[in-house]
Amino acid sequence: MTINEALRTAATVLEETSDTPRLDAELLMAEALGVSRSDLLLRHTGDVAPASFAALLERRRGHEPIAYILGHQEFFGLEFRVSPAVLIPRGDSEVVVEAALAARPDAGRVLDCGTGSGALLLTVLHRLPLAQGVGIDRSSEALAMAQGNAERLHLADRARMIAADWDQPDWIEPLGGAFDLILANPPYVEDAAPLAPSVHAHEPHGALFAGPEGLDAYRVLIPQLPALLTPGGVAVLEIGATQAEAVAAIAAEAGFAHRLHRDLGGRPRVVELSQQQ
Known part of the structure; x- marks a missing residue:
């Protein structure tokens, strides 16, 4: 079977699993060949399909995310290594960086709470060279994973990765002082929320779920942020998408003013917190 034929078959097979079956098939085929997707489409469609493609296709049929199969994900123009130990960086989270x-x-000084792959922190440091x-x-x-990406x-000379848990006492002490900018993509999914199999079965639950209301x-992190911010510091x-009002109320109780940022779909995506004067 040629690669072109295999791609057509694979795209049909993946229609029940993926919203982008043809793209997924092409990315998996490129991985099997060890070439880029553009090189695959320009130079290899008439070649014989490699035997290793079948195993990759079967993994995607089982709802394993493409990023975990390939081992990397693009975010804000940078490539990050990922594994099931970390959430896959998503385009919606680029609003955090922009804000x-x-x-x-x-x-x-920048702090990233719950850094995962390091995508938020490292992207901001890439854009702020000092x-x-x-x-x-x-x-x-x-x-x-974050250290490897740094x-x-x-x-790596500008990013320190530290084991810390904001649910535990004295977690702030090892951080070395206050920060001008704090980033966080904390767990915010409701415990009973229905999720796609590719998310629920493969991504780390500790980074997803945060109680019955998400x-x-x-409630734990925001009241601790004033102790971590320099005068004029901002937390993002x-x-x-449905949590803006509730999070704003938590922030106000902790003494913060807030500004809401929306994603490209117009959904509430980010709250920017600053200390009220």
Whole structure:
């Protein structure tokens, strides 16, 4: 079977699993060949399909995310290594980066709470070449992934990855002082929320679920943020599309003013918190 024929068959097979079956098939075929997708389409469609493609296709049929199969995901123009130990960086989260850069383009110290792959922190540091950053996570596997991404992006000299959990006492002490900018994409999915099989069966539940309302992480983290911010410091948090009002109320109780940012679909996506004067 030629690659072109195999791609047509695979796209049909993946229609029940994926919203982008042809794209998925092409990415998996490129992985099987060890070439880029563009090189695949320009030079290899008439070649014989490699035997290794079948195993990759079967993994995708089982709802395993493409990013985990390939081992990487693009975010804000940068490539990040990913594994089931970390959430897959998504385009919606780019709003966090955009809001953060607009709010504090002069930030000297940046903290990322729940850094996962390091995508938020490392993207901001990439855009702010004079800034230093700290990423925290309670998962040692996530911290190792973030550290590896920092090294691959030549940012390891400006990014420290620290094991810390905001649910535990004294987690702030090892962070080394206050920050001009705090980033967070905390767990915010309701415990009973229906999720796609590719998410529920494969991505880390500890980074997804946060109680019956999806607000548990905000209730714990936001009241602790004033102790972590410099005067004029800003915190930028991703939220669920229906959580803007609830998170704003939690923030107001902690003494913050807030500004809402929406994603490209017009959905509430980010709250920017600043201390009221």
